[in-house]
Amino acid sequence: MELQAVLMAAGGGSRMPDLTYNTPKPMLPVGNKPLMWYPLNLLERVGFEEVIVITTKEVHKMMSTDPKMKDVKMKLDVVCIQEDGDMGTADALRHIQQKIKTDVLVVSCDLITDVALHEVVDLFRAHNATLAMLMSKAHEFTDTVPGQKGKKKTAEQRDFVGVDQSGKRLLFMANEADLEDGLSIRKSIMRKHPRMHIKTGLEDAHLYCLKKAVVDFLADNKSISSIRGELVPYLVRKQFSKTTNSPKIKDDAEDQNQKTIDELLISSRDEPLLQLAQERSCWNDHRGDMSEAYHGGKLRCYVHIIDQGLCYRVNTLAAYIEANRLAPKLFEEPAVHPSAVISERCQMGSDSIIGALCQVADKTSIKRSTIGNSTTVKEKVKVTNSIIMHGVTIEEGCNIQGCVICSNAVIGRGADLKYCLVGSGQQIEPEDERPCLPCLKRGYNPQKH
Amino acid sequence: MADSGVTDGLCDTDDIERSKTEGKELTKEEKQRLRKEKKHQKKIKEKKDDAASHEDEKKKKKKKEEKPVGAASQPPTQPSQKVAPAPAPVPVPASETPALADKPAKSKADLKAERRARQESERASKQGKKGDVGQPVPTSKPKAPPSELQPVVKRLPEHVQVDNPDVLKKLAKKLERQQIPLRSDYGYKVSLFSHLHQYSRKAPLTQQLGIPSTVIHPAIVRLGLQYSQGIVAGSNARSVALLHAFKQVIRDYTTPPNEELSRDLVNKLKPYISFLNQCRPLSASMGNAIKYIKKEISNIPSQCKEEEAKSKLLSCIECYINEKIILAAKAIAKYSIEKISDGDVILVYGCSSLVNHILCEAFEKKRKFRVIVVDSRPRLEGREALRRLVQRGISCTYVLISAVSYILPEVSKVFLGAHALLANGYVMSRVGTSQIALVAKAFNVPVLVCCETYKFCERVQTDSFVSNELDDPDELIVTRKGKTQLEHWQEVPSLGLLNLVYDVTPPDFVDLVITDLGMIPCTSVPVVLRVKNVDQ
Numbered sequence: 007m008e009l010q011a012v013l014m015a016a017g018g019g020s021r022m023p024d025l026t027y028n029t030p031k032p033m034l035p036v037g038n039k040p041l042m043w044y045p046l047n048l049l050e051r052v053g054f055e056e057v058i059v060i061t062t063k064e065v066h067k068m069m070s071t072d073p074k075m076k077d078v079k080m081k082l083d084v085v086c087i088q089e090d091g092d093m094g095t096a097d098a099l100r101h102i103q104q105k106i107k108t109d110v111l112v113v114s115c116d117l118i119t120d121v122a123l124h125e126v127v128d129l130f131r132a133h134n135a136t137l138a139m140l141m142s143k144a145h146e147f148t149d150t151v152p153g154q155k156g157k158k159k160t161a162e163q164r165d166f167v168g169v170d171q172s173g174k175r176l177l178f179m180a181n182e183a184d185l186e187d188g189l190s191i192r193k194s195i196m197r198k199h200p201r202m203h204i205k206t207g208l209e210d211a212h213l214y215c216l217k218k219a220v221v222d223f224l225a226d227n228k229s230i231s232s233i234r235g236e237l238v239p240y241l242v243r244k245q246f247s248k249t250t251n252s253p254k255i256k257d258d259a260e261d262q263n264q265k266t267i268d269e270l271l272i273s274s275r276d277e278p279l280l281q282l283a284q285e286r287s288c289w290n291d292h293r294g295d296m297s298e299a300y301h302g303g304k305l306r307c308y309v310h311i312i313d314q315g316l317c318y319r320v321n322t323l324a325a326y327i328e329a330n331r332l333a334p335k336l337f338e339e340p341a342v343h344p345s346a347v348i349s350e351r352c353q354m355g356s357d358s359i360i361g362a363l364c365q366v367a368d369k370t371s372i373k374r375s376t377i378g379n380s381t382t383v384k385e386k387v388k389v390t391n392s393i394i395m396h397g398v399t400i401e402e403g404c405n406i407q408g409c410v411i412c413s414n415a416v417i418g419r420g421a422d423l424k425y426c427l428v429g430s431g432q433q434i435e436p437e438d439e440r441p442c443l444p445c446l447k448r449g450y451n452p453q454k455h
Numbered sequence: 456m457a458d459s460g461v462t463d464g465l466c467d468t469d470d471i472e473r474s475k476t477e478g479k480e481l482t483k484e485e486k487q488r489l490r491k492e493k494k495h496q497k498k499i500k501e502k503k504d505d506a507a508s509h510e511d512e513k514k515k516k517k518k519k520e521e522k523p524v525g526a527a528s529q530p531p532t533q534p535s536q537k538v539a540p541a542p543a544p545v546p547v548p549a550s551e552t553p554a555l556a557d558k559p560a561k562s563k564a565d566l567k568a569e570r571r572a573r574q575e576s577e578r579a580s581k582q583g584k585k586g587d588v589g590q591p592v593p594t595s596k597p598k599a600p601p602s603e604l605q606p607v608v609k610r611l612p613e614h615v616q617v618d619n620p621d622v623l624k625k626l627a628k629k630l631e632r633q634q635i636p637l638r639s640d641y642g643y644k645v646s647l648f649s650h651l652h653q654y655s656r657k658a659p660l661t662q663q664l665g666i667p668s669t670v671i672h673p674a675i676v677r678l679g680l681q682y683s684q685g686i687v688a689g690s691n692a693r694s695v696a697l698l699h700a701f702k703q704v705i706r707d708y709t710t711p712p713n714e715e716l717s718r719d720l721v722n723k724l725k726p727y728i729s730f731l732n733q734c735r736p737l738s739a740s741m742g743n744a745i746k747y748i749k750k751e752i753s754n755i756p757s758q759c760k761e762e763e764a765k766s767k768l769l770s771c772i773e774c775y776i777n778e779k780i781i782l783a784a785k786a787i788a789k790y791s792i793e794k795i796s797d798g799d800v801i802l803v804y805g806c807s808s809l810v811n812h813i814l815c816e817a818f819e820k821k822r823k824f825r826v827i828v829v830d831s832r833p834r835l836e837g838r839e840a841l842r843r844l845v846q847r848g849i850s851c852t853y854v855l856i857s858a859v860s861y862i863l864p865e866v867s868k869v870f871l872g873a874h875a876l877l878a879n880g881y882v883m884s885r886v887g888t889s890q891i892a893l894v895a896k897a898f899n900v901p902v903l904v905c906c907e908t909y910k911f912c913e914r915v916q917t918d919s920f921v922s923n924e925l926d927d928p929d930e931l932i933v934t935r936k937g938k939t940q941l942e943h944w945q946e947v948p949s950l951g952l953l954n955l956v957y958d959v960t961p962p963d964f965v966d967l968v969i970t971d972l973g974m975i976p977c978t979s980v981p982v983v984l985r986v987k988n989v990d991q
Contacts, residue, residue, distance in 0.1 A: 007667060007669075007673075008666075008667045008668055008673035008676070009666060009667045010667075011667075052665060052666045053664075053665020053666050053667060053669075054665075054666065054667055055667075055669075111666075122662070123666055124659075124661045124662055124664075124666060127661075127666055128659060128661055128680055131661075131673075131676060131677045131680050132677065132680040132681055132684055132686055133686070134677070279695060279698070279699040279702070279776070280696075280699060282695050282776075282780075282781075283687060283692050283695040283696040283699060284687075284692075285692075285808070286689055286691040286692035286695060286808040287686070287687050287688055287689050287692035287696075287808075288688055288689045288692070288805075288806035288808070288836045288839045288840070289685055289686050289687070289688050289839070290839055290842070293838055293842075296842060296845070296846050
């Protein structure tokens, strides 16, 4: 077996608390499919037959009832972990170390992409890399986000990513938060790769191919808890650190008994034959200096950067809205579910999606919106640019613009909502006018505003 | 052209006209007849063989050989040669123009008469043949002359028949059966080379494979990728990497129930070899290594336990690499150092792992010489050779191949590496080698080719057109000062880019071949091949 797929679906969605108040992030509907269906679909299309899904009990329960998840033909090995949120992604990998028998492909549940996965995996295979990851050019979300008054927040702290001339080898990775005085690059990197391109406009897709030796290394080093935050920068740094053959004092505070990642990598069988083949081969990945291919380094990290194509991480509200608009274009599915009942005098735009068992009455206008399963839309309702989740009831004469309405909410007659975020199970009083207000959660008194 | 050949053989005008119209049909009919005859003869032979005990072994041999042959598009020419142990003294020139032009046509009556005569002689010989193993050789000899007079149908390898749609269809069927995707050709092919495959590096075969590859072992997928991207390049490196991957395959192999390891493992390896062939055409050294492994696997006795058999195979592979590559390099270095004297100026071309090894060894042995490295586009492998030599401390000069006639007056010897040595003494090597040898000959500079014996190949070629490898034409495109002139070459209808990989050097330009068996002239290559075959 070549690669084992691991789907990380235990994340809390900490950056969109309003949406995930009732529904856990992996099950948020995007284009009327649960969010975690998209990476599973990607894995299935590419040819995986088994996936290990790390998630919470709540999500596991919801997964078994969701009809879309039954479409997934792969064998899902669900591992439930505690919901307290202390477990990072690396901790989760350590938890399932016994199940990992070969190299592993880690995917996050909030990734929606149509990338050709073989590009990432080919880098991993061809160069015998320790880590291969996927990054894309960051997107600017232009739509107004409901619940946010005024300008958008400034861009979150940037990532500085350094790649070599070919654009494939990952040389440097740091987050702005970790750099206090400025960007410092070690001399050993500059000596080996005098030309480095540093990019800031990249977004990590949280898709990683890791060697089995890395999982074994994680089992020994319990201090690493997040793949993205700690493991990846560690591996990128370790590419250029001096390999210590004798047990000297190491620079990181590691136990002397633990094996370093280099030792784990080298202990593969037939290493001398591979060495011989590399020596006899007349290929080098760089030129201009006296060193052999890869500068003799065993640890190599590669990155594939996508320019065009869809690649979103749905971890903020803006991304969620954008994803809802674009995700349905990935698949050739009918916009209107066959079981939905739509009256004839309804004006429906072509970019709208209607879920199963919906009832849409006369004289309604639905443009650029997503309507979830089992929602009822009564007469003379105008829905524009909105996302309406499952089980919502919209009474007559409402005007909903740019809103996100969570499941099981009830919008009273004649309500006029603009750029609002309605929590699940909420009830909007009739004749309510809400121009761009912060989200309405359960327990919020709508009278007082 | 076929018609004129036909008319030359006949004197009767009626026959001429008949053969003109029926020329092609006759040959097809003849082919079908030949096939039927051979099948019939084989059936008769096999029935008689059932009685004798020796003949059982021959049957097994024939059956094994029939299976790969049965799928050929054209029937094999000499069934007698299959039975005879020694290889044909005159190797069949596979590079000739299509066989159709060679056939002298005969009239139907003549053919029938000959066939009858042959059957009679066969039946007579079979009476006295029981229990005698030596007989097949004389029976094959009388068969051979008649079959040579018959229209000889030669079988061309698939990879030089890309412009023949039937062959392509057969290949597609075979790959489909083995569940391997077919790699499509890329770009416009220059008409002289349109019979060869031309692939693009940007369209790897893994695009069409599922990601956790289940059909093909992951080590082989990795190897195929490394071949197609050029990460493992060079005859020796490719063979070593191939054997390394095979070791992993053998380690992960488990015999399915009711199957024998010796037969099943060989069948498992066949799709892997097709896959590697699709990624990059196999080299002669790889072909020999594969033959060796297949032989070793089929020689495993059936009583052998799986663990034992696997460890035996792994040690065989280790042994092969050690003997044929590592120790051979040492032996060649020892012989070559005798030929390097102090004050020599040695010219090398491209990056040959063996030549680099020799020069480094000679430098260790304190010989005083300097090296001129000649390089050529698009691969520019000479840079890597330059780096390795300079790292050791050897003083080097670097020129491009266009300057070779300017630099040759300084040169005292030329050392060349080889990709394969063909049975007629020609040296197949990186494109440009024959130019160097030619210019060196013009300047009377001795040319020494260094080659291990495992690269000796039974093929025969006299030119570089018939069997070669076409690399990605986009590799020729270069960007200078921000301008890429050839960027849209595909849109210009009269422009074709050709990126050849190998060329063939005649033995007149080569003065000495240094192998691990010693220093031999180029014309002794068939002798070495014969000795090798007898050994095995």
